Amino acid sequence: MEFDRLSHILWHGVTRQEVWSLLNTSQQGLSGEEALKRQDLFGPNELPKAQRKSVLTVYFHQFISPLIYLLCAAALVSILIGEVTDALFIFAVLQINAIIGTIQEWKAQKSAESLNAMVKNRVVVLRDGKRIEIDSAQLVPGDYAFLESGALIPADIRLIQSLEARADESLLTGESVTVNKGALEAIGEESAIGDRHNMLHAGTTLSQGRCEGIVTQIGLHTELGRIAQALQTTENAAPPLVQRLDKFTRSIGFLVVLAVVILGATMVWQGVSVKEVFFLAVALSVSAIPEGLPVAITVALSISSFHMSKRNVIVRALPAVEGLGACTVIASDKTGTLTVNELxxxxxxxxxxxxxxxxxxxxxxxxxxxxxxxxxxxxxxxxxxxxxxxxxxxxxxxxxxxxxxxxxxxxxxxxxxxxxxxxxxxxxxxxxxxxxxxxxxxxxxxxxxxxxxxxxxxxxxxxxxxxxxxxxxxxxxxxxxxxxxxxxxxxxxxxxxxxxxxxxxxxxxxxxxxxxxxDPLRPEAFDAIKKCACAGVGVRMVTGDHPATALALAKELGIAHEKSDVVTGAELKDLQDDPINLAETIHSARVFARVEPVQKLNIVQSLQENNHFVAVTGDGVNDAPALRSANIGVAMGKEGTDVARGAADLIITDDNFASIVNGVEEGRIAYANVRKVIYLLVSTGASEIVLFFLCLISGMPLPLFAVQLLWLNLVTNGVQHVGLSLEKGEGDELHDPPRNPKMPIFNRRMIEEVVISGLFIGIVAYLFFQYALANGFDEASARSSLLLLMVLFENTHVFNCRSERKSLFKMPLLRNPILVMMVILTQAIHIGAAYVPGLNTTLNIQPVSLDQWLTLLPLALGLIVVMEIYKWLRR
The missing domain is CATH 3.40.1110.10 (Calcium-transporting ATPase, cytoplasmic domain N)
Known part of the structure; x- marks a missing residue:
């Protein structure tokens, strides 16, 4: 038996008896031994996957940025005018940034692949005369498979028995109307795919009924496999949050470049050489503009999605990581989600x-x-x-x-x-x-x-x-x-x-x-419902059960309290012609019983129209419209159909309501971490702009050279934001009401934080530079000390960023040991650089004495005092 021979057979055009004979199988299915032989012969039942980006591709991707182009231009100009040392340093900075970015992106890519591998498509087959459930990748030609409504068809299958079967073949035919399927004898060999009513094709969906049939083709040799290359998606769209931040980066970049142009023109007018102004302008632009922000946010969301997987929540769409934390209502199934599903x-x-x-x-x-x-x-x-x-x-x-x-x-x-x-x-x-x-x-x-x-x-x-x-x-x-x-x-x-x-x-x-x-309630569901109440998240039970049964269980859980909290599908149908009363009824109801699938969609849409951010659970093929329409669709991983999982943003691997609540908590942590990273990168960039403008206005020398700014950007924020994105949460994420999903990241609090911290760092750094020059420091020594002060500022500021509300003294250091290690590492790298021949002269930095370090540290710690006072006043 070979693929080449099987692939030339028009399976819809031969009789059922011929199918048995050609595939050398029977109604008892294959034996386990024969199945293993065929797996070795035919390989796994898989389509070619979108090719993973190679390390080199990921590496070169780090250089695709207009600001990186500016740095490259600066390096080339340096070589042309004989400043080879500056050029080498710029190239070194680019290399280190690229390596760090490559490692982060590569890890995020591997993490996403491992999470996708957790979502398996299962299928029931006959092996040795017994029904067993296997991973669809293990299917082989000749397997006898059983399928029911909601199943994603895993291979090309010739039908032997069918009951009210209809399939959605729009993926292959483009026809949105479902197609009747039956165990017909041979039909015309020239029949188009849409007319092959005795076949099920891989990648399509059984939208109704039950089927039994023989696997005829797998993998690349299915109808879907023949067009697999056209179906592959090699590049996923960036999450909306990342897109918004990328837009913000471009906007703030324009403003910073404009400011730098004004600054540069003023410096030239003051007599500073064009070469020096050019390098400074490029370096200050790159340092002040958070061009790495979208990548940093993607990494933060990827880390959060990995944390979610540890709590039985698989993320299919990256925006859902932080989106789930914003939900105001969870419309949950009862059976298997709030109950143990052991009737x-x-x-x-x-x-x-x-x-x-x-x-x-x-x-x-x-x-x-x-x-x-x-x-x-x-x-x-x-x-x-x-x-x-x-x-x-x-x-x-x-x-x-x-x-x-x-x-x-x-x-x-x-x-x-x-x-x-x-x-x-x-x-x-x-x-x-x-x-x-x-x-x-x-x-x-x-x-x-x-x-x-x-x-x-x-x-x-x-x-x-x-x-x-x-x-x-x-x-x-x-x-x-x-x-x-x-x-x-x-x-x-x-x-x-x-x-x-x-x-x-x-x-x-x-x-x-x-x-x-x-069906006993899950013991953990009681605590999960209480957590939702504490977090300001409403819970609605949506079930096909009798209203009395639903109310009895809802009372026990604390979701509902009296009969008026329950609305039936029949009552919703009676209100269809009264949209205002219907909306009010849905808004006030806590339990929806005996609802039809289409009504679940109406419930979700009505809640959304009432300004709710809705997460909805589902497991059946009829739940797919509601899952797609909801702000966050949550499918069941164990009992859910393939269609439901495909329509959802998240998959709960244990079908447990408590895992959804865990996802809400992780979503809030993810959003908070995103804000922390933004706060760190934007505020430190703003402080550098403040420092330079103050020096310019007062007629002082340049506070830092271009290579020193690049170094500052490299050894502090380039490392510390990774540690910040690993924050495990502040412990009270479920004690606050949901945030408004439309609320911008740069809300009033964020603007206040950036302005206060940016001004304090910039002004103190300016005053120190002025003091150093006035007290006998030469410019080189003053710049060296100022650079150390800026590193210390950013080292201390990262601890401020761990919480926007809580005192940093209430945030145990050991909750994020990696961040502590990265702060120590940045200090060690900077101090060590002063003792490395060549590097110290390039950076124009001098060895740091303990006295000097202890003198500058209190100035940096002053930032903590200022931000602690701000937090206290805010509270």
């Missing part, structure tokens, strides 16, 4: 009247079921799509949690679905869809066929004739008010004249009973 059938109410208790908990068949419930257990097992079986390592299950719960209940009664299907072969099946609210199975019983239904009580009750619908609904309401998730079961005769789609019109079914399932 257990605990109570049965039979049509004959008795109420029965079912013992045992979780997915263990230990427990007892009264024999009176045997018929209900049989119906629940047949109308079922899950698997529950005993294997060597214990009981294994997969499938919908409700279906698994019913199979566990049946196992307690001594029933096994596979054995039941042998005695009662299946003739048809109607899968559960959220719009229909029930599923149905047709099975052969002796000389007749029966249809078994399982679904919402309000849908099943009107179809039954052996008991009053009102009595069923009343009992369902009572059970739901006690916190049970309630489902109804029924059976009826079946003939070939009946149509599965017409089930909802029947009135002659036999009601079997109600099943009350309990």
């Amino acid at each position: 257990t059938v605990r109570r049965l109410w039979l049509a004959e009247g008795p109420e029965l208790e079912v013992s045992g908990e979780g997915y263990s068949p230990k427990g007892e079921v009264d024999f009176k419930a045997a018929r209900l257990a049989v119906a629940a097992s047949l109308c079922n799509e899950a698997t529950f079986r005993l294997e060597k390592e214990g009981y294994h299950h997969f499938g919908d949690a409700v279906d698994v719960a019913f199979l566990v209940m049946a196992a307690k009664a001594g029933l096994d679905r596979e054995s039941l299907l042998e005695r009662h072969p299946e003739h048809g099946f109607l899968p559960f869809e959220s719009e229909r609210k029930f599923s149905a199975s047709i099975n052969h019983f002796d000389d007749e066929a029966l249809v078994s239904l399982k679904g919402a009580a309000e849908v099943i009750a009107p179809l039954c004739s052996n008991i009053k619908s009102e009595d069923i609904l009343k009992r369902a309401e009572e059970m739901a008010s006690q916190g049970y998730r309630v489902l109804a079961l029924a059976q009826g005769s079946w003939s070939e004249d009946h149509e599965l789609d017409a089930l909802s019109g029947r009135k002659d079914l036999t009601f079997l009973g109600l099943a009350g399932l309990i």
Whole structure:
């Protein structure tokens, strides 16, 4: 078996029997041994990935900046006029900056790849006659695969069985309308992709129904693989935050260059040589303009996304890192997010009247079921799509949690679905869809066929004739008010004249009973809800459950308190023609029960129109519109469909609401760290401009040479901002209300901080330079001491930047040891440079005595005093 031979076969044009034969497989699937052989032969089921930038590409990317071009021009001019030492230093600065930037960007790139690798596409296949779940990369031609609505199709698959299947093939055909899919025999070989109704193609989505089929092609040999090169995205758009900062950098750059031009013209008029003015202007521009700000912010967000992954939150879109911290409302699913998603059938109410208790908990068949419930257990097992079986390592299950719960209940009664299907072969099946609210199975019983239904009580009750619908609904309401998730079961005769789609019109079914399932709340959900309340984040429960069940659980969690807090999907539908009342109802509601998928989208949009920044959770294919529309879409990693994950900004790997709250906290930390980095870079650049203008106005000599400014920019901010972006948070991130997402980074507080710190550093540095010259220092010694003072200022200022509100004395140093190490490193590098032959003469710096260092340190520490007073007054 070879790819070349398989790739020439038009799989839609051959019969199903020929497919089995050509792929040398059977309805028992491949053996594990054969699957491994084929994996070795065909390789992984993967498309070519966007090529990772090489280290050299990343390195050369560091030089793409107009300001870097200025420095390169300055270096070339230096060589032409004989100032080779200055040119070498400029080239050295460029190299060091490029190396630091390369390391940061390379690490961020690798971090993003490792996070993407955590999101796996899983698929159920038959191996050795048993259903198992594997990574889609392990698929091979000949595998027998099972797919359900919401699945991303992992390979080209020839259908063998299908139920109400429709696929979204817009990725391949451009046609937005979903296409019917069926297990048809051979169709015309010349059929276009959109007309191949017996095939599913890799990269498309099963938007409805259930399918079974044989994998025919994988990887590059799929229809998608043939156009994979056109589909690859090699360059991602920069996050909006980075784009805004890049725009800011350009704006402030224009102003700084304008200021430098004025400064330079004035210096020339004062008699300073054009060469000296040129070098100074270039260096001051580069030093004052935070051209590295977008890269620094991207690195900060990448670090935060890595921290989020450690707390079970995978970031698919970088803006969501800081965006989640701004959310004002989380619209959360109940099942599996607020609950543990291990449903257990605990109570049965039979049509004959008795109420029965079912013992045992979780997915263990230990427990007892009264024999009176045997018929209900049989119906629940047949109308079922899950698997529950005993294997060597214990009981294994997969499938919908409700279906698994019913199979566990049946196992307690001594029933096994596979054995039941042998005695009662299946003739048809109607899968559960959220719009229909029930599923149905047709099975052969002796000389007749029966249809078994399982679904919402309000849908099943009107179809039954052996008991009053009102009595069923009343009992369902009572059970739901006690916190049970309630489902109804029924059976009826079946003939070939009946149509599965017409089930909802029947009135002659036999009601079997109600099943009350309990899904315990996650213990950590209680604390997570409290944290949300403390953080000013509202929580809305959105569920398809009965309103009484939803209210009982919402009360326990503290989300809702009374019946008026609950709104049903039917009530929302009644208000469609009254938009004002509808908006008010959605705004005041805390629980949305029995909602339809499209209503979830309406809820999100209504909350957004009410000025909320909305994070919404989802796991199904029908949740995708709401996930895309929300400010932050959060998909479930364990139980979520591929479509939901693809539409989301974040993926929660443990499907736990508490992880979303952790993400909110990390998002706030990320945004705060972004502000800290901006504060550091902009304020220190501003101080250098202040220093030069004061010297210019007072007619003093140049305070620092061009190479000294470049050195200052290199050894301080070029290193320290990395340590600042590693801040772990101040500990009270969830004690403040959400920030307004429209609030600019340069708000009043940021402007005040930059102005105060920039003016203080610039004025004190100017006064020191003036004092040094007036007290016998020659210009070289004065500049050397001034440069040391500026390094000390920036060393101390980075600790001010650790918090915009808290005193730095309340920020333990050991919470960020890397920052402390980087500050010590910058001091050591600067002091050590004075003892390196060649470097000391290039920089025009002199060895630093302890007395000198101890004299300058108090001046630098004065900045801490000033900013502490500012914080105190602000508080």
